[in-house]
Amino acid sequence: MNVNDLLAETYGRLPELVRSAVDGLSAEQLRQPPAPGANPVGWLVWHLTRIQDHHVADLLGEEQVWVSGDWAPRFGLKADPDDTGYGHGPEEIAAVRPEGPTALVGYFTAVADRTRRFLAGLTTADLDRVVDETWDPPVTLGVRLLSVVDDDLQHAGQAAYVRGLILR
Template sequence: MDVNDLLIEAYGRLPELVESAVEGLSPEQLRQAPAAGANPVGWLVWHLTRIQDHGVADVLGEKQLWVGGDWAGRCGLTADPDDTGFGHGSEQIAAVRPEDGRVLVDYHRAVVDRTLAYLRGLRPADLDRVVDPNWDPPVTLGVRLISLLADDLQHAGQAAYVRGLIQRG
């Protein structure tokens, strides 16, 4: 298996994780935090998708899908390209109000489709390209792609856990 196939396999697993986390939850349940200060399923899925959209758009040098589509309005937000959820306090978390789980699944699918298309065109040498020289050592494309994937997987697992808490009431 080459590196492209490995990355495609890994990123390609995300939509199923996202869909299973939100499937059948009402808009209220998507916004329900399991405890004070905890993140709800809807916010977690929105955040992991925003991180991937932001990161992939950056390495592509293109506009984020969040900014160009109607995703923001359908989540109760404005299309701010810098709002990915990092540093959100309780009021900002509560402001993420997806109209339903489908909007989260559809936005995530659009982001993953773009990511997979990008990954299909990568060559192994591309992974060594520095995409952020502001770190020591500088961040390469390969490291960035793994960081995005790790963040997505962690948040998808958290969303599944919170879903379980909500369903057990």
């Protein structure tokens, strides 16, 4: 298996995880935290998508899908390229109000399609390129891509768990 196939397989698992986490939930259920101050399904899926959008857009030197598309109003938000959910407190979490599963899946699909095209063109040598020198050791493209998919998979699992709590 080459690196493109490996990355495509790993990132390719996310769309079904996202769909299964939100499918059939109402807008209210997507916004319902499992406990006071906890992250609801809608916020978790929005956040994992924002992280992938933010980081991959940066790697490509392109504008984020969040900013270039009409997604933000469908979540009750402004198209702020720096708002990824990182560091959100309870009030900011509650402000993320997806209009329904279609908005979450649609935004994720747009981001995942761009990521898939990016991954298809990578070479093994590309993965060693330093993309962030503010860390010690500096972050390579390969490490950044693993960090994004790791974060996304964890949040998708959390969303599935919260979904189960809501539907009980």
